[in-house]
Structure formats: structure tokens, C-alpha cells
Amino acid sequence: MAEKGWKDILPVKELEAQWVTRVQFGARKLALYDTPSGIYASLALCNHGGADLCDGYFDGHVIECPLHQGAFDVRDGKPVCAPATRMMKTFETRVENGMVQIMM
Amino acid sequence: MTDAIVTPLTQALAEGKLSREELKSFLQRSNGPALRRLIAWIAVLALTTTLVALSWDSWLIWPAMLLQGVVLVHHFSLQHECVHYTVFRTRWLNDVVGNICGFIIMVPHKHFRYEHCDHHTYTQLVGDDPELVAMPQNLWQYVFYLSAIPYWRAKFTELFRHVAGRLTSEEERFIPKVERAAVFREARIMLAGYVLILAAMAASGNWALLWFWVIPMILGEPVMRFIRMTEHVGRPTVPQMHKNTRTNLVSFPWRFLCWNMNYHAEHHYVSSVPFHALPRLHEKLKDHIHVEPGGYLGAHRDILRQLLGRRL
Numbered sequence: 062m063a064e065k066g067w068k069d070i071l072p073v074k075e076l077e078a079q080w081v082t083r084v085q086f087g088a089r090k091l092a093l094y095d096t097p098s099g100i101y102a103s104l105a106l107c108n109h110g111g112a113d114l115c116d117g118y119f120d121g122h123v124i125e126c127p128l129h130q131g132a133f134d135v136r137d138g139k140p141v142c143a144p145a146t147r148m149m150k151t152f153e154t155r156v157e158n159g160m161v162q163i164m165m
Numbered sequence: 166m167t168d169a170i171v172t173p174l175t176q177a178l179a180e181g182k183l184s185r186e187e188l189k190s191f192l193q194r195s196n197g198p199a200l201r202r203l204i205a206w207i208a209v210l211a212l213t214t215t216l217v218a219l220s221w222d223s224w225l226i227w228p229a230m231l232l233q234g235v236v237l238v239h240h241f242s243l244q245h246e247c248v249h250y251t252v253f254r255t256r257w258l259n260d261v262v263g264n265i266c267g268f269i270i271m272v273p274h275k276h277f278r279y280e281h282c283d284h285h286t287y288t289q290l291v292g293d294d295p296e297l298v299a300m301p302q303n304l305w306q307y308v309f310y311l312s313a314i315p316y317w318r319a320k321f322t323e324l325f326r327h328v329a330g331r332l333t334s335e336e337e338r339f340i341p342k343v344e345r346a347a348v349f350r351e352a353r354i355m356l357a358g359y360v361l362i363l364a365a366m367a368a369s370g371n372w373a374l375l376w377f378w379v380i381p382m383i384l385g386e387p388v389m390r391f392i393r394m395t396e397h398v399g400r401p402t403v404p405q406m407h408k409n410t411r412t413n414l415v416s417f418p419w420r421f422l423c424w425n426m427n428y429h430a431e432h433h434y435v436s437s438v439p440f441h442a443l444p445r446l447h448e449k450l451k452d453h454i455h456v457e458p459g460g461y462l463g464a465h466r467d468i469l470r471q472l473l474g475r476r477l
Contacts, residue, residue, distance in 0.1 A: 080189065110286060118437045123256070127172065128436070129285060130249050142250070143344065144278070146341050
């Protein structure tokens with residue numbers, strides 16, 4: 062198993078401004094969020110029905126699943142509304158040398 | 166890691182029916198369109214209420230109550246939009262308005278939300294879609310469904326079942342355990358509200374709400390059943406969205422009342438799109454979906470044609 066550490070994910074300039082960006086990192090599908098308070102990251106698939114959150118509506122700090130409109134706060138993964146009831150997996154994020162990095 | 170499930174939206178994006186930039190533009194939300202429409206909505210409701218009041222001592226009260234009922238039952242359309250959070254950008258406003266609509270038409274909001282999720286996951290799949298309206302097998306079944314008698318029977322049974330703290334096996338599938346207490350609580354609050362209103366009417370001797378609300382609802386619900394049938398009934402019971410759902414082209418008053426939900430196939434393709442953007446989405450997807458140009462009547466002609474096995 063690879064050691065936990067900061068991993069380069071995407072150049073900052075490739076982020077979709079004030080929206081969610083889909084990133085494939087190895088076998089993982091990740092979602093990066095450009096928010097008013099910084100960049101956040103989570104797994105890309107909704108833990109309710111498995112739809113791709115990157116096709117959903119994003120507003121402020123809330124990502125909404127495109128299939129059922131369950132929603133999560135991207136800062137901590139907290140479910141915001143039904144049918145989402147479980148925490149979304151999020152990752153610690155930082156920007157280094159123009160790259161978005163996440164701790165994983 | 167598993168792949169994302171295939172949804173109508175992912176298919177539309179993969180097949181180039183919709184680009185990501187277009188999707189983003191359709192998804193944008195705002196409170197303005199909903200607030201403007203809500204003001205018009207309240208004005209229409211005030212108008213039909215006034216008509217009932219003005220025709221109080223005349224036979225004209227019956228058509229006036231029907232008109233009032235047609236507006237009242239369309240609170241379902243507004244509630245449906247609120248279930249999807251596609252009315253207001255401010256999320257809690259969708260919850261507040263959705264719950265008010267639900268109280269008016271006796272559709273508990275949280276339960277509807279969970280039920281409706283499975284409707285979108287399993288649209289038109291027999292045994293899985295909890296909102297599937299079965300294709301009538303004969304004219305009697307068709308008329309009986311439109312009477313709304315089976316609808317009201319199901320709604321009252323559902324309400325009392327939840328008040329009693331019970332779920333059907335189908336409901337157990339789509340309501341997670343952590344939410345069941347909340348579903349029971351909302352049913353109890355709703356029933357308590359109705360009992361309170363009934364008691365207040367009895368205590369005051371003023372039964373006007375029966376004529377402004379209850380009887381109009383009974384008169385109007387067949388119209389909503391008529392409209393609900395046009396969404397999926399008679400379409401193939403297959404998972405392909407371009408086959409299993411109808412978009413009905415209807416005139417402005419009906420589009421206003423149903424909050425553009427006549428663009429039903431578009432809604433199923435991208436259920437996050439707010440009501441006010443659905444006509445634009447229609448222009449983008451109309452060549453990829455099933456469109457009924459004859460509107461609600463055209464859809465029923467199609468249903469009856471299948472039912473009776475001949476041209477109408």
C-alpha cells in the first residue's frame with residue numbers, strides 16, 4: 062500500500078471556476094471544488110445512489126447529486142439533505158506550485 | 166473502484182446530446198423566477214377563491230370550485246419541484262414551500278422525497294418504480310383511475326399507516342432506517358393539523374374551508390390524475406428514458422400551473438435543472454426524446470388507442 066502523503070492532482074488553472082471538476086487519479090474518481098473559501102476535494106461518486114457528483118449542481122459549498130438531489134457540504138462531507146444521510150469522503154487539500162494537492 | 170452508475174444525464178453527455186458547458190448553463194438557479202411565479206400563483210389562487218365566494222348562493226359554485234380545485238391540485242407540481250430543490254436557489258425555501266404544498270394536498274413531503282428518488286432511479290420499471298401508474302387493461306380501469314378514488318384510498322391508507330408507525334416492504338426499500346422516525350413524525354404532524362382544522366371548524370360552526378379547499382380538491386384531483394397519466398402511462402416499461410417518458414406540449418396556462426413539468430422527459434434526463442430552464446432544455450433535447458405534440462389530450466388519445474386497439 063502506498064504511503065500517505067500529498068499527491069499532485071491537477072494544475073489550479075485547470076479547475077472549473079466556482080464549479081466542480083472531475084479528476085481521474087489512478088483508479089479513483091475525484092471531485093475538486095472551487096469554492097469562495099478555497100479548494101476542496103471528495104470522492105466523485107455519491108454514496109447514496111452512485112451517480113457522478115461532478116455532473117451535479119454546485120453552489121457555494123454544496124454539491125448536489127444529479128440523480129436525486131441529495132447534497133453534501135464539500136468542506137467536511139456532511140450530508141445536507143435527503144436522500145444523502147452518510148458523510149461523503151473528503152480529502153485534505155492544498156495548493157503547491159500551482160498544483161492542487163490532496164492528502165491521500 | 167466502481168464506476169458511476171449510468172444515468173440518462175451521463176448518457177446524454179456521453180452521446181453528445183448535451184455538452185458540459187450547456188449543462189452548467191441549464192443548472193444555474195435563482196430565486197427571482199420562482200418568487201415572480203409564486204406571486205402570480207397566489208394571485209390566481211386569490212382569483213379562484215373569490216369566484217367561489219361570489220358564487221356562494223348559486224349553482225355556479227360548482228364550476229367555481231372545480232376551477233379552484235384545478236389550481237389546488239397543482240400544488241403537487243410545485244411540491245414536486247421543491248422535492249428536487251429546483252424552485253428556489255435558497256435551499257430551505259424549497260423545504261418550506263414543499264411542506265406547505267404537501268399539507269394542502271395531503272402529500273407528506275419527506276416521504277414523497279424518498280419515494281420520488283426511486284421513481285427517478287427505476288422509472289417505468291414494473292415492481293421497482295413506486296410511482297408507476299399501470300397501463301389500464303380496460304376502459305373501466307381507465308375511468309376508475311381518473312375518478313381519483315384509488316388515489317385517495319391509497320393516500321389515506323398511506324397517511325394512517327405512517328401515523329401508526331408502519332411501512333410497506335416497498336417503503337422499507339426506499340426510506341433509510343435513520344429517516345423512518347421522521348417520516349412517521351411528519352405524518353402525525355400532518356394528521357394533527359387536519360384534526361385541529363376540523364375541530365376549529367366544528368367549534369366555530371364555520372365550514373367554509375370545506376367549500377374552499379376540501380370539495381375543490383375532490384373535484385380537481387381527477388384533472389391531476391388525467392395529467393399524471395400523460396407522463397408515463399402507455400409508454401414502454403423499459404429503462405430507456407427516450408422511450409419510457411412523454412413530454413407533452415401544452416398551452417401557457419397549463420405550463421404555468423404545472424411549473425413546466427409537461428417537459429417531463431427533459432426533467433427525467435436532468436432532474437437538477439430548475440423549472441424555468443426546462444423550455445430551453447427542451448429545445449436542446451427535443452430530437453432525442455418522445456414528444457407528444459397534441460399535449461395532454463394527445464397523450465390520452467395515445468393511451469386510449471392502445472387500450473381500445475384502434476385509431477382515435
